Amino acid sequence: MLAPALARAQADSLRLTWTAPGDDGSLGAATSYEIRMSTAAITAGNYSSATIFANAPLPEPRARRRRWSSAA
Numbered sequence: 001m002l003a004p005a006l007a008r009a010q011a012d013s014l015r016l017t018w019t020a021p022g023d024d025g026s027l028g029a030a031t032s033y034e035i036r037m038s039t040a041a042i043t044a045g046n047y048s049s050a051t052i053f054a055n056a057p058l059p060e061p062r063a064r065r066r067r068w069s070s071a072a
Helices: none
Strands: 005-008 011-020 067-070
Touching: none
Parallel strands: none
Antiparallel strands: 005 011, 011 067
């Protein structure tokens, strides 16, 4: 699990900014991203019940700055 470097939530939108990880954390590119949201802090105990966004971006090579946003 990778926490975003910056997350901004409004009543009708969400914006995340992060640096792309590698497939092993330091090399290559991740296989996929999974973006989840919850009105509570996401922990190991409630991770499976957090909402998954269907339109996560495709991964890019590590160390690239990424941005993603979604409107409700």
